[in-house]
Structures are given as C-alpha cells and as structure tokens.
Amino acid sequence: MPGPAPRVVFLGLDGATEAVLRPAFERGWMPNLEALWDRSATGTLWSSEPMVTPVAWTSFLTGCNPPTHGIHEFHAIDPAARTIIPNHAGRIRVPTLWDAISESGREVVSLGLPMTYPPPDVRGIVVAGSDAPGLQWAFAQCPEFGEEIFRDLPGYSHKVLWKRRPRTLDELRSVSLRNREVFRAQAGAAERADARCDWSAMMVHFHNLDGIQHRLWPYLDLDETAAHQPEWTAEVVACLRELDEAVGRLLELASRRDAAVIALSDHGFGPCRALVDVNGLLCRAGLQRRLPYGTRLSYRLSRIRDRFDRWKRRRSPEGTSRRGPRSIEGEVGCDWSRTAAFAPFGQLCGSIFLNEDLVSGSSAAGRTIGEIIDALRAAEDPDTGLPLFADAFDVAERYNLDPAAEGLPDVLAPSTDGYQAMAKWAPFSRSLLRPDPNLPATHRYDGVIAIDAPGVSPDTRLDAELPDVAPTALALLGQAVPEFMEGRILDEAFDRDEASIGTAATGGPGIRPARRPIG
Template identity: 25%
Template sequence: MPLFPRTAFTSNSSIAISVTHNPSLNNVKTSHDVVSNQALALKDGGQVWNHRLEDPDKVVILARQDRRQWKSLWGGTTPGSMNTPRTLIIGLDGATFTLIEPLIQAGYLPTLARLMSQGIHGYMRTWPNMNSEAGWTSLVTGYNSGQHGIYHLAIRTQHDYTWRLASAADRKKDPFWCLLSAAGQRVGIINVPLSYPADPVNGFMLSGMHTPDIHSPGFAHPPDLLDDLRRQGIDYIIGVLRLADLCRRAPQRALQAAQHLVDVRSRTILYLMKTRPWDVLMAVFAVTDILQHFFWPDKDVSVENDVWTPMRSIYQQIDSFLSEALEIIDENTTVLVVSDHGFGPAYFGKECLSHLFARLGLLRYRQDGPQSKSRWLKNLLPYGRKVVPYWLRSPLKQVLPRLYGRALREVEFPSVDWSHTQVFVRRCGEQIYINLDGREAEGIVPSKEYAPLRERVRDILLNLTDPTTGHHVVRAVHWREDLYHGPYAGQAADMLVEWDYDVLRDSLCYRTAETSIIVQSPKRFDRDRRVAGLHRPQGIFIAYGPHIKRGTTVANVSIYDIAPTILYLQGHSIPGDMDGKVLANIFTDERLRHYPS
C-alpha cells in the first residue's frame, strides 16, 4: 500500500521528494539533484535539505508543474498540494441513527441525508467501550483498552478502590494524528475528548473534555491559537459550566447555552479550515451526548413532538455547520461522521447489581458511623461542582488528590464494607470486580476461589429477568481476558456484562428454587436524580468522498477500524499490532485496484 511518510521542499524549490512503494526505482538522476542509496539532497538558491532514506528503493520524484499543483512522474502526492488526499472527521458524541434517521425522514437534516445517500453508512459497534473516554481513545488509536490503557473517565491509582481523572498523559498508544504528524502531514484536532494536554503536532490542536481550563498550559497548540481566534471575534469555550444542572432546572436556558456552544465550535472549525493548512482535520461536538442524557423522551414519540425540541434544534444546527464545511473542502476530501457510542432511553436496572449482590451475601454495606462519612464524601463532588470556580478545580484536585480520589470511590462504591465483600460493581453496571486477596487493598477472595466465584456470578447474571415480563435481561457475560489484550489488560474489570437493552428496565429479578429476589433502582422514582437517556453499544459511521461507494450501507464496522481507515486514506502504513482493520468494503473498486488495503 502507498506510504507517504515525509515530504520536504523549500519555498521556491523545483524538486520535492515523497516516499511511496516503487521498488523499480533504485538510483534516480534528475537535472537538479541525485537521489542515492544513502541520502537525498535538495538544493535551491544555496539552501540544502538533507534526509536519510530508511528505504532508498522506494522513491518518487515530484516535479513542480506550476504554483498550485505538483505532478508525480510516477504517481503519488505531496502533503498540502491540490492533489493531496484530505480527510475531515466530524465526531458527534453519542449520536445514534435511532434519532438521526427519523430527523432525516422529517426533512430536518438535509446535509446528513446527502452524506448518507451519496456515501455509505452503517452502525458502528463500540462495545465494550460504553463511555466517551474509552470510546474516543479506541476510535483515534485503533487499539483496545488493554493496549491504550483507558477504560473509563477515571484511572485506578492503585488497588485501593480510589480513582483519579484520566488525561491524554494516561494514553499509552499514539492517536492517528501523531502518526500522520510525524510523517510530515498537517493535522488539525479540535475538542476530541481526553486529548489534554494537546500534542505538539505539525498543525494545530485544541484539547477537549477534562481540560482544566482554556488558560491551562497545554490546552492549545500552538499556544497563540486562542489569540488568533479572539482576533476573529471567537471567544472559544470547551463546554458549558453546569450544563447538566441547567438541563434539570432551566431547560430553555440549557438549550440556549448549548446552541451558543455549537455556534462557537462551528465558527472555530470553519475559520481554522479556511485559514490553516491541513491534510487531516478532526473536530468533536460533545454537547449532543449531554442533551440526550437529559432530554431523551421516556416514551416513543414522533420527532415532531415538542419533547424532541432540544435535540432536534442542536442536530439541525450541526447539520447547517456540515453544509458550510462541505462548501470549503475540495474534491479530494473524504468526510467521515462518527460517534463513540449510541443512545437510548434510560433504564436503571443495571445499577441495581450492588443491591442484588448484597441480598445474595456477595457484598456488604457499612451499617453505622462510616455511612454518614460516605454520604459526606459522596456529596463532595456535586457540591464542589456548584461552588468551586471552574479555573480552581484542577489545582484543588492536585492539592487534595487523596480526598478527591476517596470522593470518587464513594460515588462508585458508597458505604461498602470491603472486609466482607467478595464482588463489587462500578456504578455503570457493566464492570464487575472480584475483591481478590493479594491484589485489592482489602481483598478477601483467595486466588483458588477466583475462577469458581466468577462462574457463580456469571450464572447469577445470566438468570436475571425483568420481574414484569420474565424476559432475560443479560445477553452475555464476558471474562476480561476474552475482550482485552495488551500490557494494560490487567486494569480491566474481571467480568463485563452485556445487557439486553430491548428488555432491561428499572428492576431485576433473580429466582431460585426457594425464593425470588427483586431489586429496584431508587432513581426510578426520583426525577431530580435520574437522567432520561443512557449510552447504547451502537454508534454511527458515515463516509462520503471521491473514493467511497455511493448510496449503500455497510455492516460489521468496529470502533477500532476508524484509525487504520484514516491512515489508509492518507497513504500511511498501518501498525501491525492495531486491533482495527481498514474498512476496505467502503471504497470503490477503482480505489482498491490502485491502492490495495
């Protein structure tokens, strides 16, 4: 497959070099310079550029034809030229065809309708990445969490049940933009979750979710990028402070704030697309996820209904942005629209697992004084979000890391008596841990009982039903070693539950020959505490461009496939250990004949 890892030339040079698969070329002489088996020298007006070739048998000479275009004597392209393949990736956090397709049918999203009808689209499997941090990291690296090290918004500091917020510094694999940047291509990255601190790329970058503040060192690359935006009248913001609270207490104000956020993000992207050179640009709209959490209807209603107004409005606004973006790109640009997971109505039965395990004697809660301490620590995070200024939160987390970690622990595992607990589960309800002796700080399960206990817990989970319908609510239970591999696979939960969201509601029932145990989520009755929508394991994938098949659908797309497909589009080699594959079936036959995947 073609490789274009580096190109270099001086401003007025008449020769440029690009590397590609062309084994027939060994020593190529030109009237200007000589390409030898050892090194390359480019001279122009007394300036010399030297580059040692790692593989001198793969060389193409590019002759400049005029100021606008470079023509390859044997094929190939130069980054930044009119012939350069470019890729624009737009991320919509939590976007789902469950909402997009009815909005298209109702005529609200003409641009997305065009991309889907004139390109290719399909569901993208994101499970077991059911949260944004793991999902986006897998999407941009092409690796599973056992390879890149990100499983959730928080990282276990050690096996003592405490946590800290994750950042890009915890990511153990390079995202596609680092690979392309190192190869001389120009990249632009805007608001990708878990991208702080920004990478010093060949191009520009504004980090996303979990950035302490736009004034934090490492938020922007280059550092003067914010100043450039301000000169254009763009007061950039990462997100809306306390948007979740606004969604609960003042829905109209929340929508207005979200619309402002989308407007600022759109103007930022369009301005940088027009004024900064780029070969690959990726930008993410995260506000779609937040609004869907709080405004998803609790019953199946038409998208014309007023309950859909917040999401309908935001998706229309993003659709208008996409229309403007399509006016900017050239005919050599491929457009990808992706999400990190899907969405659907919120049901809280999976959050009852801790109560079920307690009823079965696998977990115990504290009964006296520590319970009040647990409530105090658990309330620390939401109280801090209300009263602590945004700019002060990161310094406080650094000054009081142990207190912050303990507060996170009490949110995830409130009032747990670890000395009498064999199994514990994260609040999301998918990740189950064995309280293993010798691994966990207060582990009590001997290693010889690890396998039998996992089997017992799996049998319990597979027999769970909805108490009203009697239908089983769990599709499958997976061991972590079957889902993850790599040096960080040991950080995963011991078991992962794949719920059946077509059946799961707010209660769980476990029946034995002697009795039936029914547990219900308290959030079912607390509208102030509950959210309206929750994540689903099917994201979206849309591709549109000169080499993409038209008017069809694609199946079996994995979140791990996006990064290698972007690298292929840009002519970059694919690392052999990537979990994802190039989505060859989305490309035209002509493209694949010229550039096999």
C-alpha cells in the same frame, strides 16, 4: 479508488443514531447531513465494550480495542494508593491516529475530541474536549489559537451543557440557546484553524448532541416515549438545525480543500428503561455487605477527606478539582470485612473488583469471579424478563492480562441496550431497578458512519467497528497502516472496479483482518 485523498475531515457526531437521523432527514431538520448521507457509503459503526465516551473515542483514535489501548472506563484504580484515578490521554498505551499523521510530517486539527488531554505532542492544532479541567487547559497545546478564539468566538466551549433534563420551558430555551451558540462557534473555530494550519486531518467533535438525546429524547417524538409537547420539540429541533448548519460549513470547508469526509458516532441511542444498581446486585448475591445505619462513620470520614482534597485542588495554582484521585472507601459504603466484590465506579457497565483483603489466592479468586458472573448473567428485569447485562466476563481470561496490575476491574458486565448499570445508588434503597426521569435515553451499541471520498460507492451498506476508522483514514491519505492497529480498512465502501485503497496505502491486500477481542 483512483487515488488517495489529500485530506480527511472527521465529523464527530457524539451519540448519533439512525433512530434520530432518519426521521430528522424525513422531516427536513438536517438537510446538510442528509445530503452527505445520500452521497456516502453509510452504515452501522459498532461501539466499544463498554460503550462509554473515553473507551469509544480512544478506540477510534488508536484503531485498537480496549485490551490494547488500555482505556476501559472513565476511571481506573491505583492499587498501591487504593484510590480511583481518572483516565486521560497520558494513559493510552499505543500511538494514535494523530501521532501517525504527525510523524509523517503532516499536520492535524483536532477540536473537542475526548481523550486528547493532556494534549499530545503532534504537529498542528489540538484543542481538548470535555475531559480538560477548564477551557484554558483545553487550549494548552495551542495557546495563541486559544487567545484568538476567546477574543473572536466567545461562544466556544468544551463543556457538556445538558447536565440534567430541563425542568421548565424557560430553562430549556436558555440551554438550547447556549448550545446553538456553541455549535456555531465550533464551526467558526474549525474555519479559523484551517486558516492557520495546512492540515491533512481535521476532527470537529460535537459532544452536546449526546446530551440533547440523553435529556430530551421524548421531545424528538420518535417512539412510544414521545412527550408531544410542541414548544419543547421546537427547541430541540432548533439545536439539531444549528448542528446541521455547522456541519454544512464544515462540508463547504472540506469541498474547498478537496477533503474526504468521514462522519461517525461513538455509539447509538435509545430509550432508557431503567438504571441498574450493580452493588445492590452484589449484595443480593451475598458478595457484598453494606454498612448498616449508624455504622457508616469511616465511610463518611473518607468522603469528607475526599471533599477537602478537592477543595484544596480548586485553590491550587492549577485551580481544578476534576483530575485528582478519590478514595475507594469514600465511594463504596460497605463492610470491607464481609465484602468480596464491589463496583467503585461505572456507567453502562458493571466494573467489579475483588476485595483482595478478603479474597486471596487464585482458587478463591476464581470461585468468586464465577459467582459474580453467574449473578450478573442471571439478573433480569422482572417486568420484561430481559437480561440486564449483555455479557459478564472475567477480564484476565478474556483479555489475557493481569487486571490488578493495570488497575482494571476483575469482571466487566456491559449493559443490555435500554438499561444503564450504575455504581452510585441511594445507600438504603431496596430497589435494584428504577426509571430515571432525568435520563429518558441512554447509549446503545449501534452508532453510525458515513464516508464521502473519491471512488466511494454510495449504495454500499457498511457494517464496521470503531477501530476500523483510523486505518481507513490512513489508507485514504495514502499512509501505511501501523501494525499495532487492529481495525481493518473498509475497502467495501469503494468501487471494487477501481484500485483498492488498502493496496494503495499499504502495498498489500486491501482488507486487513481485524484482531477482535477473544470471545
């Protein structure tokens, strides 16, 4: 590569997958993204383990894997208080890409990226994503910019809009109209941030692409799940076209500012065959005993207390109920005197904890963990014979840490593509698997990446991981890559006849070896 780029624009295409993008390009739905793909080095960007929003975007933002950055799920356990607490930016254990750029004296613009609340203390403009408890909190780092956006772009929102699959065409049209307004406002916010800030890195995160695919996959007419309802498909396509228009505006901005462009997703997508009852599997394996009907008083009281606490928080000066702790007893209705293992939270991954009151001592814990792993690895879909979990592993052994001290599960079991592990389930359901008409599609590991920068080789097919993006971006900007980053610089994206961006950035070898999780 002839030299570093002065700026980098990141397009955060949440959940983007080749299974949607390629047909969208062929059908003429997304010409701006298609043009970007044609001139870029493109390929697969493998997601985190598990492949959920806070883990994946933190892996991008830090250039590290979960054992290093410390975010393993939407939630963690406070072992002292025996409560479930939400993960947030303050729990990230290492500096971020935004920190590295800011510490070099440069500015960043970050709009809507998850795991940026509470806002980091960096130069530039940071507007938090959907994990901020409200829109005014999303602009906590830049309140004056927030006032401008509230006044001039009232369509801007940090919310996830697609809460369920629309039940009527009118409902679909209403949410689709709102989503298109949000996509337009996001591009407008980026243009206004550009006028305020001499940024070196800009991220615009389009979270609602994820919800479109979760709820409306059949109307994309891609596979055997296609619904073949033209009026519904027209609304979905209208959202994709509006997203593409927003991307086009950002590509024009990048061109004016001589910025490299990195488009990426945090995971892929595909049809959801079934939801999986994690606690039900533990019950079937004899590792958990649910409370029988008529004996659930303590469970119900815990839930009432949790709801009352949320009610009080909503009426506090901060006015939010989203960030507070919840009791374990209010989430898992089981007989604790006969329960060895439980999953208090988790989507797309079994997040399983030992009941330390029942399982004490390293020998007993080791045996129980082995039983959990055996049960989950043996779990299959009776209709297809497919395994329900891609893996199941001892967190302490694989990550070389004490999960209890960090509030982490003792066992993690990422879902197999096409299945979604769930901690929450109907309390007296006997079925361990069920399709969910409200969730026709779910996450898969194969996300996407496209890099358009000086010296890029468009014919290159990339095979990358989320932690590789941050060091590659720093190399493009001519900055040294911090030693703690575990990703590698994607030198193969660039013409090897030119100077290596890795050499330009670090003064050392162009490709830094990735330090991947053990196993």
